[in-house]
Amino acid sequence: MPMTPSPPTIRDVAKRAQVGVATVSRVLNNSPNVTAATRAIVLQAIEELGFRPNAVARQLTRKTRLHNIGVITQLFLSYRSFAHRLRGVQLALSEYADKYELVLYTVGSLDHYAERLSYIAKNRLIEGLLIVDLDLTAEQHKLLTQSGIPFVGINHFHGRDWTCIGADNRSGAHLAAQHLLELGHSRIAYLGDAFIDSYHFITGRERFESFGQTLAEAGRPLEERFIRFCSHDYDEAYQAARDLLTQPVKPTALFAMSDMQALASIDAARGLGLRVPDDISVIGYDDLEIAYHAGLTTVRQHLELNGSVALRCLIDRIRGGNGAPEPLPAPELVVRQTTRRIEDTPS
Amino acid sequence: MPMTPSPPTIRDVAKRAQVGVATVSRVLNNSPNVTAATRAIVLQAIEELGFRPNAVARQLTRKTRLHNIGVITQLFLSYRSFAHRLRGVQLALSEYADKYELVLYTVGSLDHYAERLSYIAKNRLIEGLLIVDLDLTAEQHKLLTQSGIPFVGINHFHGRDWTCIGADNRSGAHLAAQHLLELGHSRIAYLGDAFIDSYHFITGRERFESFGQTLAEAGRPLEERFIRFCSHDYDEAYQAARDLLTQPVKPTALFAMSDMQALASIDAARGLGLRVPDDISVIGYDDLEIAYHAGLTTVRQHLELNGSVALRCLIDRIRGGNGAPEPLPAPELVVRQTTRRIEDTPS
DNA sequence: TTGTACGCGTTATCAC
DNA sequence: GTGATAACGCGTACAA
Secondary structure, X not given: OOXXXXXXXXXXXXXXXXXXHHHHHHHHOOOOOOOHHHHHHHHHHHXXXXXXXXXXXXXXXXXXXXXXXXXXXXXXXXXXXXXXHHHXXXXXXXXXXXXXXXXXXXXXXXXXXXXXXXXXXXXXXXXXXXXXXXXXXXXXXXXXXXXXXXXXXXXXXXXXXXXXXXXXXXXXXXXXXXXXXXXXXXXXXXXXXXXXXXXXXXXXXXXXXXXXXXXXXXXXXXXXXXXXXXXXXHHHHHHHHHHHHOOOOOOOEEEEOOHHHHHHHHHHHHHOOOOOOOOOEEEOOEOOHHHHHHOOEEXXXXXXXXXXXXXXXXXXXXXXXXXXXXXXOOOEEEOOOOOOOOOOOOO | OOXXXXXXXXXXXXXXXXXXXXHHHHHHOOOOOOXXXXXXXXXXXXXXXXXXXXXXXXXXXXXXXXXXXXXXXXXXXXHHHHHHHXXXXXXXXXXXXXXXEEEEEEEOOHHHHHHHHHHHHHHOOOOEEEEEOOOOOHHHHHHHXXXXXXXXXXXXXXXXXXXXXXXXXXXXHHHHHHHHHHOOOOOEEEEEOOOOOOOOOHHHHHHHHHHHHHHHXXXXXXXXXXXXXXXXXXXXXXXXXXXXXXXXXXXXXXXXXXXXXXXXXXXXXXXXXXXOOOOOEEEOOEOXXXXXXXXXXXXXXXXXXXXXXXXXXXXXXXXOXXXXXXXXXXXXXXXXXXXXXXXXXXX
């Protein structure tokens, strides 16, 4: 049992097989200029040592540079909208002749996020980074900036000193509130993700605040009893919605900060014998493909386009440019079949 | 204008700035042991030369090995099911302490696919490869095998000599056919993707053949006029379905080889004033999340689990194991609201 | 056919 | 503070 703390190299193999390093290299690269006999010996040594060629060293001699673009995102949050955005990124990427690879960093917690960021900054294996649905602390921002890796956020955060590309959460939530108000609702509920003490998860907070503000300004402020926070998990959202709808006084309308939570709410409502939109109006946010098929009224935020625009902006920066990103269309209200006027509601 | 064909190195910068390479390195790594003056000079030289540090060389000295797992998939095909599978991969990956990165290779054509495969085999930047919804030619198989990179397919292909993990397309399509037959249908249509002269796209062929075979064995063979092929694009599928449903003699049931094509078919049917399932039964394949919300009868193939199992199998191989992968549950029929007995159909 | 020696671009360890 | 120089692990002329 060798005591080598570091993994075996091609030299160790050569020594063990009693051949030169070049021979080992030849075997590794399937060169025809090796006897079957020596090849066998080398292969044996490789096997015994558990040798695995070092990809990095190989790249160095081959003079091949890495062309990787990182995408960092959360594992347990909104992977559906992530899929749409990722698609936009891929589509835009395919238009470049350069062979950029997409490297996915999926973080499961804030600690994990911090760790990955410093790993990225330290090793600089990627030429650019797309930060999806995550914010940066001042410290993290500095870290990345110092690393020299261009980065672009995919999502809209207010008042950041770095480029975030995404539809405005506030105006989107405003649209939703406006819509429900115009339909005459006053007992309006909010279902969103938990953003408490979660520094990075800004999206939920922005939508919540803007929604509440719009309602308040219209003189129909959001009531405590009509607010629920939960994860984007379907079952959790279902339960939260059910909880909301089994109160003595029920809301007549509900805004969910994501389409998935809206769909879960609809199912919960129907499970309670409530009709949508007759008994309760439901509006979501995102306009996932699924929203179209479910006939869900929602706020469209052009997820795929968002991904494409962000990627193009990033590539531009990688290439030394620093122009403004293409403007993204503002969020728009998409009215389908899950909202209706309160007056029309049979009582 | 320097005639250097290769990008500038740290040495070029050092020469230009009239300093040693070590100093340049210090500047690059934000070492405090550099005068502001010299730092400025070096930065200037870097700027002028357009120098970008070589990530590969850096890795070499740092003795950091790459821990990448590649995922190769098609750009324009079934990205929805891909999203589900990718999620499974990510979830399984998060259970390993090793920090594996996921590298996405998205190919837009068969040529592109071939090119990427040889790139992968040649450079060996990844420790393992997941091949999603793509087949390998004998030549490509050999290439990968020789490269020593373990690979696992995510999808079920019959009769391959490499590990493909996925639910059996044939038995899934069989279930769909069986279901429609049991409901009494005889004018049955098929809508699937074009697999003609497309060596790699086996999924569609497998489902088509099995579906047709089951019908034939029941004495109600698939009729030419009730068959359409198109891409997974919604609009194309919509048109194909419309084409199918505007014939003098209409089918009473339709099997689409993917949920998205099924949903497009339903929309097309409704657009023509046909009721689903009263006038026509529609069954899909995949059981995407969207199918649940659309109430679509479909064939479930456990996409997310598929991704997880494949990843675990791949990691096992990377670590030298070569045991059989965990068994994947067989496809199951999920009956919802888009299929019904033909006898019940009002004529 | 096989072995030796050098280069790949960067970092780290020394001296200065 | 700064500059030589030796690694890092592998590929590959070149010589044998």
